[in-house]
Amino acid sequence: MDTALKEHMVKQGITAHTLAKKLGGNRTKIYEITKGFSRATVPLQDKIAKALNATKEDLFDENGMARKCEE
Numbered sequence: 001m002d003t004a005l006k007e008h009m010v011k012q013g014i015t016a017h018t019l020a021k022k023l024g025g026n027r028t029k030i031y032e033i034t035k036g037f038s039r040a041t042v043p044l045q046d047k048i049a050k051a052l053n054a055t056k057e058d059l060f061d062e063n064g065m066a067r068k069c070e071e
Helices: 004-012 016-023 027-035 042-051
Strands: none
Touching (some): 016 027, 016 042, 027 042
């Protein structure tokens, strides 16, 4: 199951590695957040949403986990 975050990244042609470089973060952590394995902090949610031109509410749930896509 994909996440809304992963779908936004694919649409824009951005990989976890590229996003991590853009944000100055850890590539492994970004990958884990993207796949829905790890929680993102509020500041990181804001940075990711801004980098992808999206709202954090579209990308993350109330717990900081990447939203699961509807099947």
